[in-house]
Amino acid sequence: DQVANVVTEALSAHGKNVKVTSGRHCYEDFVYNDQTHAVIDMSALNQVGFDPDYNSYFVDAGCENWTVYRTMLNAFNKTLPAGSCYSVGAGGHITGGGYGLLSRLHGLTIDHVTAIDIVTWDARSSTAKMRHVSEKSSDAAERDLFWALRGGGGGNFGVIVRYYFADPPTAPDHATVWNLAWDWSDMTNAGFANLLAEYADMVTTMPNTDWSLLCLTHVTNGQLGMTLQIVSPAGTSFTEHRRRAEASVAGAKKRFSAIAPAVRLMKPLGGHPYISAVPKSESAVHLTYLEALQDLNGIGPNQFFKNKSAYMKKAFPTDQVDAIYHWLNVTPAGANLSQALVQVDSYGGEINKRSSTATAVPQRSSIMKLQYQTYWNNDSVPGNRNAAPYLAQAETQLTWLNDLYRAVYAQYGGTPNPANDTTGTVGGCYYNYADSQLGTHAHGDADKALWLYFLDNLRNNPRNLVSVKKHWDPENYFHHAQSIPVK
Structure with missing residues (x-):
């Protein structure tokens, strides 16, 4: 509720000029630029633990990788196959894929996410709402949102608050x-x-x-x-x-x-x-x-x-x-x-x-x-x-x-x-390694970049990022130079 209140206050006052940050490791100026009037900083939400209500481990969006690793290992003998850089924030890192040193052994971090708390924005009523979304959500639109949040990247659909992991990998000895x-x-x-x-x-x-x-x-x-x-x-x-x-x-x-x-x-x-x-x-x-x-x-x-x-x-x-x-x-x-x-x-x-x-x-x-x-x-x-x-x-x-x-x-x-590529050699680019020179909305060629990041998951597949964006943020309040478009 506290995060929802902050989102309501920020978007009501500053409209579409609000950005969200966690670890401040974005490779481009998607957050800090002259179009940003306010920043929602998630770094103070940095708890790692176990939630008995959901029977799951959790990682707050403001956690840095090193905090996640130390706490999960020392308290639970668990780990995540996330990235090596100690100060990267979980908020953007995980939703972008969460590749790391154990990913060949355990897959991407998003492959272990079983639920997500996210604040979404209803522009018609000017209200924000906290949602707990997962593959088990009764609402099909929430299930689609959960799919999009696992790889679709930060700053696109709302403000991610917490990730849940029902059975994260046991840490190697x-x-x-x-x-x-x-x-x-x-x-x-x-x-x-x-x-x-x-x-x-x-x-x-x-x-x-x-x-x-x-x-x-x-x-x-x-x-x-x-x-x-x-x-x-x-x-x-x-x-x-x-x-x-x-x-x-x-x-x-x-x-x-x-x-x-x-x-x-x-x-x-x-x-x-x-x-x-x-x-x-x-x-x-x-x-x-x-x-x-x-x-x-x-x-x-x-x-x-x-x-x-x-x-x-x-x-x-x-x-x-x-x-x-x-x-x-x-x-x-x-x-x-x-x-x-x-x-x-x-x-x-x-x-x-x-x-x-x-x-x-x-x-x-x-x-x-x-x-x-x-x-x-x-x-x-x-x-x-x-x-x-x-x-x-x-x-x-x-x-x-x-x-x-x-x-x-x-x-x-x-x-x-x-x-x-007729030889099947190359496979596109990684969204978490943002590269504005591939294309941006300001230059009218963001789709070139977004295709390289998401391929057919951007528009062409039955479940795709553009349709999820259009449903959950049709007025495009959450946007940046390479954000998912609404159409």
Whole structure:
């Protein structure tokens, strides 16, 4: 009721210029921009617990990932297959899909959500109402809303207050983390192609208990790197876990040994998670699950950055390999690309056991999820960040990233658009990795972006996001640059 009162007050006073925030990790200015008059900040609603009335565990929308992990593990020996970045807010993260380090083992976080508390807005009566929606809701429209909230993203249908999980995964007892690095000076074009081919093969054949991250950093970083995390199902003894983990590490060492000499990781690789500790040992490190979460939960220092995404359903074709290699070896004048990278996360496993229409996330046949990233710093201060030299630097960084992205996906029209792909290689983009350059409502091309995020779940399937939006928010009070449209 308190949240409903706040929503009523905010929307009555500021109309359609109200935005909602939780962890403040949006990749774009969807919340904080000159059109926003008021912000509903959910971060104070940050409880994790068990609700006997619903016989379910719950996570408030304002919780950060690290709070969720620590509380669920320490109090209930449970966990979620959510993201690695410790300060990301549950409100937006989960509703956008909630991909994380255990997703190959347990699926996306939305696959475990069994009910959601959400405040919706009735523009005709100017009133907000708290609703508890689930697949068991008696109202078909509420069941459709529950479907849309599992993957349809934040800021579209109302204000999410709480997520419920009837039977979240039991937390693993043990985890092993292993890092491998190569010097760029030892990496040839042929070696780079072999690296990408071997990595794609590894992530399609490794057990679901394994998760991996490949950091294809720019040549000015000096090194490329890979992280492998191995967990064991709850109840596995440490002796058995260690045997399994060391077998996985040995297999990976053998697989990559012929590509280039392996070296210690001596520089931060950046990305998400931020691989920062140096030097990293080549030996596998055996940890408790909580220690492994802490080891891989970094986000790095605050700085400027831009991100783009892609899903891959098959290994990298030759034209993509050549484009990535070329642009990772190009340094435009005025650019600082030492923190730029193409990050390749392993995908699949349990994620792909759901149908493309089970939730609003349609990507259920991918093997890898990519992030194209560039980070940079300058000596600007609030108020002068748009001064000429800073804008010039930003344009240089962004132009390089966009040129890389367009080159990689040139045969599909410059984006990983499966509608233009006769080979079944690419699968669109991830809504939680928002990218305004794919299209926005202000530029009249938001549908281009939304198609890449949601494919046929946007409009074409019988149950689709646009129809849910039209029912629950026909006046479009909850909107942003890439929000679900009402028609």
